[in-house]
Amino acid sequence: MGTLLKVQNLSVRFGERTVLENLSFELGRGEVLAIIGPNGSGKTVLLKALLRMVPSTGTISWAPGTQIGYVPQKIAPDRGLPLRVREVLEAKARMLGLDRSEVGKVAETAGLGRELLDAVAGLLSGGQFQKLLIAFALLGQPNVLLFDEPTASLDELSEERVYDLLHHLQTERGMTVILVSHDLSIVFRYATTVLCLSRGFTCAGPPKEVLTPAALETLYGATPKYYVHHGEPPQR
Amino acid sequence: MTAGDAYALGLAVLFAVAAGLVGSFALSKRLLLASDVLSHLALPGLGIAMLIHINPLIGGATTLVLGTLLVWHLEQRTGLAADVTIGVVFSTGLALGALVTPHEHLLEALFGEFQPLSLPAFLLGALAVGLIILFLYRFRDALVLSLISPELASATGVNLSRLELYFLLIFSLTVLVGLRFMGALLASALVILPAATGRRFSGSLSQFLLVSAAASVLAVLIGFVVGRQFFPALGLGPTIVLISALLFVVSLAFGGQQRAGV
Incomplete structure (x- = not known):
């Protein structure tokens, strides 16, 4: 080790x-x-x-x-933000030059189902948002x-x-x-x-x-x- | 309609597209009022340019850029609350503008005037709009991450302070494109109102951008027809803003995505 x-x-x-x-x-x-x-x-x-x-x-x-993935302390996103979970993950994937299919993979690992991928990020429950943060951290294969x-x-x-x-x-x-x-x-x-x-x-x-x-x-x-x-x- | 009028209307429509797109991000970043202040900073520049008989847009652009840097610097360095910065910059800009603008041009500087455009002026404006759209496309992901959490954006490698400055400069450029026919007081209204309308009908960022830009273009087109028909003595700015406000009121009755969420 x-x-x-x-x-x-x-x-x-x-x-x-x-x-x-x-x-x-x-x-x-x-x-x-x-x-x-x-x-x-x-x-x-x-x-x-x-x-x-x-x-x-x-x-x-x-x-x-x-490669580092970071899950910050609890974030309280603006509930009125018209941003879907998928859009947030795809934004990071594009910034890292990853294929869009990576979003589906990390979402699955973090337990974000298809319906949650299409949900508005600001309206997720605490547990669901934590999954989003974990999926976000996992993008880029840290x-x-x-x-x-x-x-x-x-x-x-x-x-x-x-x-x-x-x-x-x-x-x-x-x-x-x-x-x-x-x-x-x-x-x-x-x-x-x-x-x-x-x-x-x-x-x-x-x-x-x-x-x-x-x-x-x-x-x-x-x-x-x-x-x-x-x-x-x-x-x- | 003369060729000059067509160029002017064409640029107004392009400005509307840029204003709708920039406004969507400004609203999401809760920067609408802070950004609004910037447009008023064009006034002293317009006034000085009219006083010394140079192109008013050059004066407006100069004080806009200087003002943008000032707002950004105050935000970054002094730790003053945003509303303090807004209050100070807004009042100073407006007072200075009112003092230096020749009295006979004050209304035009504040509320704009619809004048025919030359082809080069149209092309220059179109180039500015192209730059604005290019910036939003290039930085859309960084902007999205900064919206959801500045901390996450920073951890992903986004330089937040630089992004903020770029965004304010792009906002200023948008105001500058609309300055001639909307005036220093109203140019930012077309950034604010259509975005507020678009927000009511949108459940995703792409929808938001699209609806805001469409609401902005609609306001300009209806405002152009109504203004020319019924208020030919006035500039088009006030009519366009009122049409925009009307669209927002309609969105209150029919829009509902924000409450419905998913």
Whole structure:
């Protein structure tokens, strides 16, 4: 398993405010990295820095040939926008120079049926819109997926489906996944590595080794309640 | 109808197509009012050009481009709320325009005048419309992504700040094409109203673009006939805008895609 991502001394500052300081970590191919931490600890900023969407210092080295798919934190699209799901996906496909048939393929993988492809994007439910975002991220055959709180504001069933899909992409297609999550149960269940972010405190390693009650107390200021799944993740 | 009138009407129709298309994106980007302000920035340029006896369009184009850059810069650099920028730029542009425009030309500068066009002037206008359509075609995907989520667009490699500037410049070019016969106050109305009408009848972007452009062309054609017949002393601008508004009222009664959704 080769190294896919190497981050060294990464710092992000917005004016006087330092959001990330001297962060270093590595990620191997096929791993699932969960980024956890309290609100305002810089989880989303880290994803955006990895995507080079915010200015940063230090080095971020992706392995040659890395294709990134990004699923942002919940988006509230304008409900009045006359944009069909198909039009959104086709726009990205054209920008990447992909064949139109790719849209059908990613829609199928993400569970977007034909009727949803013809729906107005702004009128989709939370779970349906999340599928659109996943299909959007899958266009261009990425080998790494960045998920920013992929199940925020979804009901339990939709949340389960999203994580099943994510697990499927990782196991069946060998995708590397980086996800920001507040849900420690999910982190224990799916992540191979965890990166904790909090002001002045970082930790990295396998969840069961790193996320000790003491570490969680330092991270969140209290020990959060969570459930550790001991079985294998469900097969899709 | 003379050849000059035919060229003028031809360019008005081409302007209507461009205005409908640009308006659809401006409405979707919630930029209608911000863009509307730009058209008023042509007024000081028109006034100065009339004062020093050069082609008014050259003056209008100059202040339009400078104003566009100013609006874009204020948005990008100062972090001021959009309505603050709009308020400041709108009032300044209008006041400056009213001050420098010779009194006898003020009405013409504000509301336009339908004048016969020469073939070269028609061709120049048609070229501008071609540029506008080419831009929208070339950047339609980036615009679509920025509409659904600026973050997704940025992650896909769209330079949002540059796209915004290009869009504002294209909006200004559209206003410039319509400036002569719609005037500085009303040129942007044909960008706003047909798009508002088109939105009522559309469930997809392609429908939206098509209906907005059609509503705009219809307003110009009906406005031309009605204006020439009943209000020959006035420019065509006010008639065209009122016809556009009427089409919007009709769309309120018959359109409904926005509510029905899928």
